[in-house]
Amino acid sequence: MMATIVERIGSFAVGRVEAVTAADIRIVLFDETPQATALNTGVPTAFPRINAYVLISNETGAVVAVVREIAINRAKPVRGAPDDGMVDLPFPSRLVFTIPFGTLCLEVVDDNGRPHYGLERGVPVLPSVGDPVLLPSAAQLRAIVEAKTDERIVEVGTAPFAGNAKVWVHPDKLFGRHVAVLGNTGSGKSCTVAGIIRWSLEAAAARKAGAPPNARFIILDPNGEYAQAFSDGTIPSRRLAVGGAGGAGPLTVPGWLWSGQEWAAFTAAAPGAQRPLLLRALRQLRNAGSTAATAKAQTIRRYSGYVRQLEQTYADVPQSVAGFPRNREFGSMLEGLLALIQADEGALGEYGAESAPLIAAISGIRAPVEAVRSSRQWASTTSSGYNDFQPGDVQQVLTALRTLVQAHPIADLHGEVSEDAPVKFDVDALPERLHEVALATGGQAVANAEPLVNRIQVILGDSSLRTVIDSAGAASIDDWLNRLLGPTTDAIEPVVILDLSLVPADVIHIAVAVISRLIFEALQRHLKTHGTPLPTVLVLEEAHSFVRKDADAGANAQAAEICRQTFERIAREGRKFGLGMMLASQRPSELSPTVLAQCNSFLLHRIVNDVDQNLVRRLVPDALGGLLGELPTLPSQQAILLGWAVPTPVLVRLRDLERQQRPRSDDPGFWKTWLGDEGAAPDWKAIAPCWEQRPADDGIAPDGE
Numbered sequence: 001m002m003a004t005i006v007e008r009i010g011s012f013a014v015g016r017v018e019a020v021t022a023a024d025i026r027i028v029l030f031d032e033t034p035q036a037t038a039l040n041t042g043v044p045t046a047f048p049r050i051n052a053y054v055l056i057s058n059e060t061g062a063v064v065a066v067v068r069e070i071a072i073n074r075a076k077p078v079r080g081a082p083d084d085g086m087v088d089l090p091f092p093s094r095l096v097f098t099i100p101f102g103t104l105c106l107e108v109v110d111d112n113g114r115p116h117y118g119l120e121r122g123v124p125v126l127p128s129v130g131d132p133v134l135l136p137s138a139a140q141l142r143a144i145v146e147a148k149t150d151e152r153i154v155e156v157g158t159a160p161f162a163g164n165a166k167v168w169v170h171p172d173k174l175f176g177r178h179v180a181v182l183g184n185t186g187s188g189k190s191c192t193v194a195g196i197i198r199w200s201l202e203a204a205a206a207r208k209a210g211a212p213p214n215a216r217f218i219i220l221d222p223n224g225e226y227a228q229a230f231s232d233g234t235i236p237s238r239r240l241a242v243g244g245a246g247g248a249g250p251l252t253v254p255g256w257l258w259s260g261q262e263w264a265a266f267t268a269a270a271p272g273a274q275r276p277l278l279l280r281a282l283r284q285l286r287n288a289g290s291t292a293a294t295a296k297a298q299t300i301r302r303y304s305g306y307v308r309q310l311e312q313t314y315a316d317v318p319q320s321v322a323g324f325p326r327n328r329e330f331g332s333m334l335e336g337l338l339a340l341i342q343a344d345e346g347a348l349g350e351y352g353a354e355s356a357p358l359i360a361a362i363s364g365i366r367a368p369v370e371a372v373r374s375s376r377q378w379a380s381t382t383s384s385g386y387n388d389f390q391p392g393d394v395q396q397v398l399t400a401l402r403t404l405v406q407a408h409p410i411a412d413l414h415g416e417v418s419e420d421a422p423v424k425f426d427v428d429a430l431p432e433r434l435h436e437v438a439l440a441t442g443g444q445a446v447a448n449a450e451p452l453v454n455r456i457q458v459i460l461g462d463s464s465l466r467t468v469i470d471s472a473g474a475a476s477i478d479d480w481l482n483r484l485l486g487p488t489t490d491a492i493e494p495v496v497i498l499d500l501s502l503v504p505a506d507v508i509h510i511a512v513a514v515i516s517r518l519i520f521e522a523l524q525r526h527l528k529t530h531g532t533p534l535p536t537v538l539v540l541e542e543a544h545s546f547v548r549k550d551a552d553a554g555a556n557a558q559a560a561e562i563c564r565q566t567f568e569r570i571a572r573e574g575r576k577f578g579l580g581m582m583l584a585s586q587r588p589s590e591l592s593p594t595v596l597a598q599c600n601s602f603l604l605h606r607i608v609n610d611v612d613q614n615l616v617r618r619l620v621p622d623a624l625g626g627l628l629g630e631l632p633t634l635p636s637q638q639a640i641l642l643g644w645a646v647p648t649p650v651l652v653r654l655r656d657l658e659r660q661q662r663p664r665s666d667d668p669g670f671w672k673t674w675l676g677d678e679g680a681a682p683d684w685k686a687i688a689p690c691w692e693q694r695p696a697d698d699g700i701a702p703d704g705e
Helices: 138-147 173-178 189-207 242-247 261-266 274-287 292-314 324-363 365-376 391-407 427-439 446-460 464-468 477-485 508-530 557-575 591-596 609-617 624-633 670-674 684-692
Strands: 011-018 027-028 053-058 059-077 091-109 115-120 132-134 154-159 165-169 180-181 216-223 237-241 495-501 536-540 578-583 599-603 639-641 648-653
Touching: 027 670, 053 091, 053 138, 053 274, 091 261, 115 138, 132 446, 132 648, 138 165, 138 365, 154 180, 154 189, 154 599, 165 180, 165 189, 165 464, 165 536, 173 189, 173 578, 180 189, 180 216, 189 648, 237 242, 242 464, 242 495, 261 274, 274 427, 274 446, 274 477, 292 324, 292 427, 324 391, 324 427, 365 495, 427 599, 446 464, 477 508, 508 536, 508 557, 536 557, 536 591, 591 609, 609 624, 624 639, 624 684
Parallel strands: 180 578, 180 599, 216 495, 216 536, 237 495, 536 578
Antiparallel strands: 011 027, 011 132, 027 091, 053 059, 053 132, 059 091, 091 115, 154 165, 154 648, 599 639, 639 648
16 A cells, blocks of 8 residues: 555655654755756646645555745755865755644555545654655645545635645535634635535535525625625525515514513613513513413412502501602502503403403402592592502502402413513513513512613614514514525525614624524424424624624623524534534634634634634644644635545635625725726715605605705
8 A cells, every 4th residue: 555655756755754743744855856846746736835735655655744834954064074175065955844634545446557545634653754755646636635525515616735626525514513714804705605605505406406405594694795696596595684675575583582581681681670570571471362371370460469569568558658759659550550450351351251250350459449549649630640548548459459369369370481482472562561560569670670661662662673673573483484494395595695784783683693593493393393403504794793702892791692692502502403503704813712612614714813813723623723824825715724624624715706696795996986987976865764764755855955
């Protein structure tokens, strides 16, 4: 085996091993070794070059090493006799420092006598000092760079330092264990993301004789740049945007899809007092339309809360109901109780005769409550002013409520849904229900809940936010999931672009967290139901904005934290349920270490920042971090591909994309715009209506017109 690999050792040799460590091999080149281009492999080969490959024979085949440094050592020749007149002159010797990473073995010789090689990661036997160093032949270069035959699925580019051999990846390895595309702005990472998606789907379509593949790529596009990349019709795709902008479908993340923790993060609910009230309000709203037994229990619990509050009030009478503002607060509580009675009579009436006894009991407490309120209220019925209440007033209302609660004890429930269940409810009802829960809780609950109620009312009053979170955004959870993951394999569009560019900054982190969490949980449930996964790739552009290792000071810290935690969970557990991640970022140093550590493949474009470079080097296994010294100088369309997806780290020139297939991320042409060759004159009057959130033809004229 070894003899076959090195059989032409004389013509292929370029140097000899001078020093060996476990992580590094130092090579002295022969004097006759070419300075720039070698011809001894049969074709012109650039050598020596950074990231080029050399072979060193050993007992199992040949050690494959990659060049990381080229240097000249100024040595002196050995002197002869003292009187021979020799003069010592500096004599340069060229050194090459390499990193060993694998072993090339002969697998088979075909019928035509051509050898076929295979690369195995790891070096069981390191070379010794003095061993010859060879340039690999064209066939050996292909074996080093190209994957095994059964893994040559998706062609992503060519290797400039391996005779332009094709670089292949297998989707299972690339997406199944997550991939990160990292590089500075303008280095080509967006084109790489779009290209890999396109090339993967084209490869699948070719295997299916042109039929659309049963694939799912969900692209979270914060800058709205991917619509162009898949608009040529060759890859079936659909785009969702806020308000259906640009002919897209509507992108909505209704508030009833949010979990309790996501609502708490978005509203910045204080954990001690406000969050429990919010979670209870959400649970009541989600259970409002459920079974009669659940509705009955929810109703009794609300009145039980009033009982507890009145017991606290009665323990401190008359101080608790006399004098301003305590008399007003007690009167307002009675108003809220009457409003609750009216609402419950209507809601329970939908369950028919089964709820009739409870409706009658609730109606029975209306008279004493109204009597107490009217006896102490000022003459004007529109006024909320009250005289001081008396202990007997409190006792009268408390007795009526106790009678109701004792006559209808709450049984243990087994069908009640939690505050996290994606059960549809009217988001507009949340502030009022939160206020009711606070009233029923008593004590300082009303005062604690009031700022939270006000915040939610402000949120729901913002028309730009309502477009995203409105309850009518989807009919049900399955309707919403059909838009993202497709209903059937026959009707699926493999690429779904979620244009987040018009999502308000206040809700962007929660929207991304909710979308990602629901996709993850949907795939979990699919696997549990059907026994097989539904492979899906979640593509996150500008990942440093959503998966930060620390909360952004300029954003809602709780919302940013929820978003980061969601992606960390997907990074850790997504592979088991068929959810792969593809992250693209220009600032890897700002990304969550947990997410980066779970990425098993990397495509590294030009990275100039030294902090980002140091982080990336630490991500690379074993001693291969030295290969990344070329990151600051990589041209556009070139990247270093390494990790689980390829047998060896390789500098790859990515395949070309037609201009119309590239994301809209080109640098602005300042000069051509200045000269009038590009660009368009601004029309602020056309832009203003959308900005002001009004129709363009509403007839409103600017001030002064």
